[in-house]
Amino acid sequence: MNDSFRPKQIQLNRYGQLKHFLTLxxxxxxxxxxxxxxxxxxxxxxxxxxxxxxLLRGKTVVNLFFExxxxxxxxxxxxxxxxxxxxxxxxxxxxxTSKGESLSDMLQNLEAMASxxxxxxxxxxxxxxxxxxxxTPQVSIINAGDGRHAHPTQAMLDMLTIRQHKxxxxxxxxxxVGDILHSRVARSQIQALRTLxxxxxxxxxxxxxxxxxxxxxGARVYxxxxxxLRDVDVIVMLRxxxxxxxxxxxxxxxxxxxxxxxxxxxxxxxKPDAIVMHPGPINRGVEIASSVADGSxxxxxxxxxxxxxxxxxxxxxxxxGMTVEKNELASxxxxxxxxxx
Amino acid sequence: MYVDANxxxxxxxxxxxxxxxxxxxxxxxQLLPSAIGIESGKIGFVGDIPAGFEPDDVIDAQGGIVSxxxxxxxxxxxxxxxxxxxxxxxxxxxxxxGGFTHVCCPPDTLPVNDTAAVTHLITDLAKRxxxxxxxxxxxxxxxLKGEQLSELYTLKEAGCVAVSNGVAPLRNFKVLxxxxxxxxxxxxxxxxxxxxxxxxxxxxxxxxxxSARLGLVGIPEIAEVLSVSQWILLAExxxxxxxxxxxxxxxxxxxxxxxxxxxxxxxxxxxxxxxVLTESVVDGFDSRFHVRPPLRTEQDRQAxxxxxxxxxxxxxxxxxxxxxxxxxxxxxxESSPGxxxxxxxxxxxxxxxxxxxxxxxxxxxxxxxxxxxVLGMTTGSLCKGASADLTIFTQQGETCIDVxxxxxxxxNNPWFGFPLPGQVLATLVDGxxxxxxx
Numbered sequence: 047m048n049d050s051f052r053p054k055q056i057q058l059n060r061y062g063q064l065k066h067f068l069t070l071x072x073x074x075x076x077x078x079x080x081x082x083x084x085x086x087x088x089x090x091x092x093x094x095x096x097x098x099x100x101l102l103r104g105k106t107v108v109n110l111f112f113e114x115x116x117x118x119x120x121x122x123x124x125x126x127x128x129x130x131x132x133x134x135x136x137x138x139x140x141x142x143t144s145k146g147e148s149l150s151d152m153l154q155n156l157e158a159m160a161s162x163x164x165x166x167x168x169x170x171x172x173x174x175x176x177x178x179x180x181x182t183p184q185v186s187i188i189n190a191g192d193g194r195h196a197h198p199t200q201a202m203l204d205m206l207t208i209r210q211h212k213x214x215x216x217x218x219x220x221x222x223v224g225d226i227l228h229s230r231v232a233r234s235q236i237q238a239l240r241t242l243x244x245x246x247x248x249x250x251x252x253x254x255x256x257x258x259x260x261x262x263x264g265a266r267v268y269x270x271x272x273x274x275l276r277d278v279d280v281i282v283m284l285r286x287x288x289x290x291x292x293x294x295x296x297x298x299x300x301x302x303x304x305x306x307x308x309x310x311x312x313x314x315x316x317k318p319d320a321i322v323m324h325p326g327p328i329n330r331g332v333e334i335a336s337s338v339a340d341g342s343x344x345x346x347x348x349x350x351x352x353x354x355x356x357x358x359x360x361x362x363x364x365x366x367g368m369t370v371e372k373n374e375l376a377s378x379x380x381x382x383x384x385x386x387x
Numbered sequence: 388m389y390v391d392a393n394x395x396x397x398x399x400x401x402x403x404x405x406x407x408x409x410x411x412x413x414x415x416x417q418l419l420p421s422a423i424g425i426e427s428g429k430i431g432f433v434g435d436i437p438a439g440f441e442p443d444d445v446i447d448a449q450g451g452i453v454s455x456x457x458x459x460x461x462x463x464x465x466x467x468x469x470x471x472x473x474x475x476x477x478x479x480x481x482x483x484x485g486g487f488t489h490v491c492c493p494p495d496t497l498p499v500n501d502t503a504a505v506t507h508l509i510t511d512l513a514k515r516x517x518x519x520x521x522x523x524x525x526x527x528x529x530x531l532k533g534e535q536l537s538e539l540y541t542l543k544e545a546g547c548v549a550v551s552n553g554v555a556p557l558r559n560f561k562v563l564x565x566x567x568x569x570x571x572x573x574x575x576x577x578x579x580x581x582x583x584x585x586x587x588x589x590x591x592x593x594x595x596x597x598s599a600r601l602g603l604v605g606i607p608e609i610a611e612v613l614s615v616s617q618w619i620l621l622a623e624x625x626x627x628x629x630x631x632x633x634x635x636x637x638x639x640x641x642x643x644x645x646x647x648x649x650x651x652x653x654x655x656x657x658x659x660x661x662x663v664l665t666e667s668v669v670d671g672f673d674s675r676f677h678v679r680p681p682l683r684t685e686q687d688r689q690a691x692x693x694x695x696x697x698x699x700x701x702x703x704x705x706x707x708x709x710x711x712x713x714x715x716x717x718x719x720x721e722s723s724p725g726x727x728x729x730x731x732x733x734x735x736x737x738x739x740x741x742x743x744x745x746x747x748x749x750x751x752x753x754x755x756x757x758x759x760x761v762l763g764m765t766t767g768s769l770c771k772g773a774s775a776d777l778t779i780f781t782q783q784g785e786t787c788i789d790v791x792x793x794x795x796x797x798x799n800n801p802w803f804g805f806p807l808p809g810q811v812l813a814t815l816v817d818g819x820x821x822x823x824x825x
Contacts, residue, residue: 048668053671053673071600148713170720171672172672172718173718176672176674176717193602195602196602230602258594258598258599258607259594259596260599261596
């Protein structure tokens with residue numbers, strides 16, 4: 047019976063082009079590589095004195111942030127503007143839902159304003175899927191982070207950063223350290239690394255910060271940081287939120303830092319040319335020492351720069367794929383109308 | 388509808404003949420071709436047509452099955468309080484379309500069914516609707532708050548067939564133990580939905596592979612297993628009749644079997660969707676599959692099927708929970724759990740029987756004699772003089788519930804518009820045709 051309800055691939059149009067960007071789950075190596083290559087070509091745009099290309103001219107992009115964000119929202123906004131789109135920023139926590147308007151009603155209103163793309167951040171896992179499948183399927187949806195589920199643009203900018211520093215993914219050993227359980231970034235990174243062909247993905251955390259079924263993640267689990275960081279090429283530190291000290295997940299920040307905080311000593315267990323990444327915002331002295339965050343192996347600021355290029359790539363590709371589909375739909379309808387006449 | 392029901396109830400001398408049917412006998416676990424005659428709302432005969440029996444109406448069962456009317460241990464009727472989701476009239480109409488002659492409604496109405504007044508309101512509205520018979524379940528604690536006992540004796544006297552705290556958690560074991568002692572005093576059955584509230588907190592799907600991948604908060608299997616063990620030990624201690632509602636996992640069933648071997652008075656049921664589906668349908672965040680307890684693994688599903696086939700599970704229930712569009716057309720975790728499933732239960736049973744996953748006679752027992760036994764009722768069998776509560780159905784043909792013509796007010800059912808095997812031909816309540824397929 048389950049087979050009758052197998053979920054549809056809703057991210058791609060019938061030519062296999064992106065039309066929504068919701069998750070990396072189900073996207074192949076070719077497509078992820080295309081995103082990275084496209085992003086590479088946009089890096090140069092950011093270095094020009096006039097940082098604009100006309101790819102999204104005349105299109106309306108709405109940033110819908112149901113959760114606070116500075117970095118992600120700013121880079122999405124800059125990316126859309128560099129693509130020449132008209133951009134509307136809506137911070138929902140201070141807007142409609144507090145008046146009791148439903149998510150569906152609000153989005154359909156925005157759709158009626160001829161929006162072409164929604165960039166959505168939401169506290170509920172699956173909210174962008176819900177919008178793309180049930181609310182406004184004609185608007186291209188970009189997931190800017192949903193609950194604990196996925197943060198695919200963050201993962202892709204991390205992949206771009208890794209490729210810039212390591213050249214390729216084959217043979218790479220990557221360790222992701224910290225709060226895996228609550229991390230949408232980790233889930234998307236693991237999917238990206240596996241699809242792109244990394245040799246091994248490790249997660250390093252105590253059991254309380256891991257999902258109960260770690261096999262489902264597709265990563266090797268290490269409780270011990272020394273073993274988990276040994277000879278890795280890339281270290282990804284995750285942000286540890288203060289709330290995690292409640293609910294018996296961890297005894298204290300101190301103990302977490304002693305066991306998992308990335309210090310110079312722990313960095314020494316990795317390969318000498320290992321790079322250190324962090325999706326930000328960083329908690330100095332909680333998951334990472336200042337000397338490491340600002341050190342020569344840190345590529346944290348490169349990640350931010352790459353964020354704009356990757357988001358430009360994803361937005362232009364998804365807008366392209368959706369436009370192809372909408373044009374086809376329009377011409378089919380025109381044919382139908384002509385036949386009726 | 389009020390007038391209609393009265394008119395039909397008024398025709399007391401009416402004789403009905405049901406022919407060409409295979410009559411299900413739960414005590415012998417077999418189907419035998421025979422005729423059934425109904426006189427004045429009671430079963431007049433089963434077998435050969437006595438000389439001189441001249442029916443006013445003849446129902447052709449078309450070689451299908453004539454069963455004691457199905458009894459649902461969980462049909463949320465939403466009235467009083469949630470009439471925007473459904474009403475006693477609409478949901479009992481859906482029930483008879485699904486072949487149910489009796490439905491138990493949970494106490495989580497508004498106001499809560501913790502007084503005789505609310506119980507009477509429900510049964511009066513049900514009589515007025517004139518569809519399925521409604522068997523209310525009273526609240527175990529006042530307001531379902533888990534603090535103070537309801538008037539269990541008064542509720543029983545008013546017509547409540549059991550008491551339950553619904554899905555509201557009982558956090559205080561001292562209160563719970565006293566509730567069970569008091570219920571045992573008055574021989575009131577307790578319906579328990581075993582789920583540890585702290586372990587299940589914020590969860591919306593089975594904790595496992597899919598919850599790890601989708602980043603949805605899981606409800607671990609241990610939340611149910613731990614709670615089952617606590618309920619069983621307290622039932623053993625207090626001697627109360629305990630019914631465990633909607634078990635979802637293999638280990639819970641093992642505990643039930645072990646307890647029965649020790650002589651604990653214990654029954655249990657399973658929701659139909661837990662027999663049909665597993666967690667993997669939630670992939671894609673489809674909120675139509677948001678149910679509680681959650682859909683679990685294939686191993687759990689197989690254990691539940693075996694539980695029905697081996698008689699460890701006493702009843703299959705619909706766990707009918709109708710919702711309006713706004714409750715389900717939201718992101719997965721925010722959606723209200725439940726399926727408005729009373730009309731699709733029998734077709735799904737047919738599906739499972741057709742696949743060889745369920746044994747027909749065992750499934751029918753779990754819809755008739757089994758739930759009757761849970762409720763301590765004598766209905767659920769067909770013998771001369773019993774109320775003519777009957778379900779006539781065929782495994783031939785198909786049922787495809789059209790959203791425009793469905794009985795329930797609820798919009799939430801993944802099988803609406805989906806062809807499923809078999810059809811309910813007629814449902815008779817007290818010898819009266821409550822539903823007939825046209």
